[in-house]
Amino acid sequence: MAAQSYRDPELAKRIAEKIRVVAPKTDTVKFCHVCGTHEWTITHFGLRSLLPENVEVIAGPGCPVCIVPASEVDEAVQLAQKGVAVTCFGDLLRVPGSNGSLLEAKAEGADVRVVYSISDAVKMADKEREKEFAFFAVGFETTAPSTAVEALKNPPKNFSFLVSHRLIPPAMELLLGVGDLQIDGFIAPGHVSAIIGLKPYELFPRVYRMPTVVAGFEPIDVLMALYMLLKQLRERVARLENEYERIVKPEGNLKAIEMMDKAFAVTAGNWRGIGRLPDSALQLREALVRFDAREKFGVKVTQGKDILLGCECHLVIIGKIKPDKCPMFMKACTPENPVGACMVSSEGTCRVWSKTFNHPAGLG
Amino acid sequence: MCLAIPALVKSVNGDKAEVDFGESVLREVNVALVDVKVGDYVLVHAGYAIQKLDKQDALETLSLWNEILAAGKE
Numbered sequence: 509m510a511a512q513s514y515r516d517p518e519l520a521k522r523i524a525e526k527i528r529v530v531a532p533k534t535d536t537v538k539f540c541h542v543c544g545t546h547e548w549t550i551t552h553f554g555l556r557s558l559l560p561e562n563v564e565v566i567a568g569p570g571c572p573v574c575i576v577p578a579s580e581v582d583e584a585v586q587l588a589q590k591g592v593a594v595t596c597f598g599d600l601l602r603v604p605g606s607n608g609s610l611l612e613a614k615a616e617g618a619d620v621r622v623v624y625s626i627s628d629a630v631k632m633a634d635k636e637r638e639k640e641f642a643f644f645a646v647g648f649e650t651t652a653p654s655t656a657v658e659a660l661k662n663p664p665k666n667f668s669f670l671v672s673h674r675l676i677p678p679a680m681e682l683l684l685g686v687g688d689l690q691i692d693g694f695i696a697p698g699h700v701s702a703i704i705g706l707k708p709y710e711l712f713p714r715v716y717r718m719p720t721v722v723a724g725f726e727p728i729d730v731l732m733a734l735y736m737l738l739k740q741l742r743e744r745v746a747r748l749e750n751e752y753e754r755i756v757k758p759e760g761n762l763k764a765i766e767m768m769d770k771a772f773a774v775t776a777g778n779w780r781g782i783g784r785l786p787d788s789a790l791q792l793r794e795a796l797v798r799f800d801a802r803e804k805f806g807v808k809v810t811q812g813k814d815i816l817l818g819c820e821c822h823l824v825i826i827g828k829i830k831p832d833k834c835p836m837f838m839k840a841c842t843p844e845n846p847v848g849a850c851m852v853s854s855e856g857t858c859r860v861w862s863k864t865f866n867h868p869a870g871l872g
Numbered sequence: 873m874c875l876a877i878p879a880l881v882k883s884v885n886g887d888k889a890e891v892d893f894g895e896s897v898l899r900e901v902n903v904a905l906v907d908v909k910v911g912d913y914v915l916v917h918a919g920y921a922i923q924k925l926d927k928q929d930a931l932e933t934l935s936l937w938n939e940i941l942a943a944g945k946e
Contacts, residue, residue, distance in 0.1 A: 545875050597918070625919025627902055647918075650876065654920040657887075657904045699876045702915065702923040725875075755915060755923055764905045764922065 514726030515553070523731040524558040530738045536562045538690045539737055540683060540827055542676055543570035543697035544855025545725050551860050553727040559734070566827035569679045569782060570697060572647045573599045573853035574825060577778040578812030580672045581605030584644045586807045587670065588618035593636075594670075595629035596644035598622040599853040602846060606813040610644075626658050633667040642801040646672045650699040652790055653764035656771035659796050668801035671791055674777055676700050677708045678788035682826075684716050689828055693719035693737040695730070698752040703768075705760025706748060713746035724752035771796060780814045780849055781822030821848035824857050831858040838865050876917035878925050881908050891916065 513519070531537070541547065547567045550556060556565060569575050582605040588594040594610060601611040601622065614620040619639075623629045626643050633641035641664075645655040652673040659669060680694060696709050701722045712718040719740035723733035733751045740747055750756055770793070777789020792800045802808050815822050819841070820834035831837045831850070841847040843862050850856035879891035879901070887904040891914065902920045914921035 625902075627919050650917050650922060653905050653922065654902070654918055657902060657920065661904075699915070699917060699922065702876075755925060757923075761905060761923055763907070767905065 514724075514728045516728065519728055520558065520731055523728065523735055527558075527563070527731070527735050527738060528560055530735065530742050531560045531563050532741070534562060536564065536690075537692045537738070537741060538564045538566055539693045539695055539734060540566050540568045540680075540691045541570060541695035541697070541723075541730075542568040542680055542683075543695075543700070543725075544572075544574075544853070544857075544860065545699070546570065546695060546697065546723070546730060547857055547860045548855065549725050549727055549730050551864055554864075555727060555730055558731070563734070563738070565695075565734070566691075566830075567824075567857045568683055568827045569779065569825045570676075571825075571850065571853050571855040571857065572651065572674065573597070573603055574821070574849040574856045575674060575679075575779045575782065576600070576603060576646050576672050576849070577780045578604065578606045578814045579778060579809040580670070580812075581609065582607070582809040582812050583802065583807045584610055584642075584670055585613045585618075586809070587642050587801055587805055588613045588620050590805055590807070591619070592640045592642050592668075592801070592805060593619040593621060593632070594642050594644055595621045595623045595632065597624075597646070599855070600644060600646060602852045603849050604816070604847075604852070606809075626654050630658055630663055630667060633664045637664065637666055640666050640668070640805075642668045642670050642805075644670045644672065646674075648674055648676050648697070648700050649703045649768075650697075652772065653703060653761070653768055656764075656767040659771045659792060659799055660767060663799060668799050668804050669792060670801040671772070672777075673772070673790040674779065675774070675788050675790070677704075677711075678785050679779065679782070680709075680712065682782065682785055684712075684718065686826060686828070689826065691718070692741060693721070695733050695737070696720055696722040698722060698724045698729070698756060701750075701752065701756045701760070703761050703764045705756070705765075706750060706758045707760075709748050713748050717746040719746045720748045722748075722750045722752050722756050724755065779825075781825040816847055819848040821850045821858075824848075824850045831861040832865075834858070838862060876915045876922060878913050879916050879921075881910055881912045881914060883910060884908060889914075889921070891921075
């Protein structure tokens with residue numbers, strides 16, 4: 509698929525030169541992305557080093573595991589303690605709840621199993637009919653359709669869902685209301701957009717005059733998106749543009765949108781380090797409530813302890829500080845002994861930064 | 873976690889398809905979210921194809937970029 513061309517150092521250099529031409533000469537501009545994979549690309553390929561000093565890229569709340577609130581980890585732990593086999597993606601195991609993680613529950617004997625895909629979890633439940641299974645369904649719009657597929661397929665009776673899906677556009681809108689957080693443009697997440705299409709971002713240029721570019725995940729994609737944003741700033745316009753046309757159709761994936769709509773209702777949800785956001789979470793619709801693990805097993809935790817004393821995850825998550833400004837970063841908080849959720853998940857900003865800590869990255 | 877990887881569809885059986893991620897090993901993925909046939913490229917996230925990938929589109933994007941860069945007289 510010509511992936512190598514999307515990493516071509518020569519092409520990257522040409523775009524970087526163009527970026528220097530269109531970038532403002534002195535004013536600092538800050539662009540915000542909201543995707544852990546974008547942060548990975550930017551950090552891994554050392555893209556920040558190709559930008560003029562006054563052009564910054566900050567990471568918003570784009571790690572779906574990091575923003576799962578402690579209260580919902582607590583619910584998963586409670587399910588496991590009740591004898592339900594809790595299945596989840598590997599990244600979730602060590603995410604701290606108010607009183608420990610799923611990994612700690614597992615160490616104490618609870619049945620917690622890592623799966624690569626929700627379909628693996630359904631298969632397990634199908635095989636072990638005498639046991640109750642719950643899938644801890646986290647993730648943004650990229651992941652929620654797979655949960656919808658299984659929920660609508662009449663899963664085995666011993667299978668249920670602990671739904672913790674969240675929606676990206678409400679989080680982007682929240683960022684625009686955060687005082688003293690400068691954002692001059694958005695890099696919108698390509699794979700969320702593959703599902704939802706372009707429409708949900710229209711309000712950013714229209715209502716907030718915020719340049720917005722949907723971008724893919726190769727280094728050239730991200731550089732190109734930055735160039736497109738800088739051009740908009742220079743032309744003093746705010747448009748919604750799609751850099752990732754090879755995947756993102758304007759209408760998104762209509763089949764996926766329809767299935768999500770059939771399975772889920774949109775509701776308010778808590779985000780770790782951010783708080784409660786209206787219309788930002790999904791819950792199973794009334795017709796599927798028999799598969800809702802919270803209802804089935806009577807676990808409902810409304811308040812949790814999201815941030816431990818001294819941890820700055822709440823500021824890292826909204827892009828207000830960079831990981832190396834947290835006093836704990838790579839000292840008390842490391843990938844081996846993470847304190848905050850941003851260091852736990854492979855897509856957490858702190859975890860991504862830990863990989864190049866003292867090891868400069870580059871584009872080959 | 874929103875990582876998604878392109879794969880080539882080798883066989884389709886209802887909602888299930890066997891795909892090749894370029895490692896010459898066939899893996900089963902769910903294709904309930906897309907309409908695909910053998911020979912299509914799909915983007916796979918956590919075991920589910922979330923979108924079709926047009927190989928021609930991918931190549932055209934690259935040439936488009938080159939054009940934009942060549943044309944952008946700043």
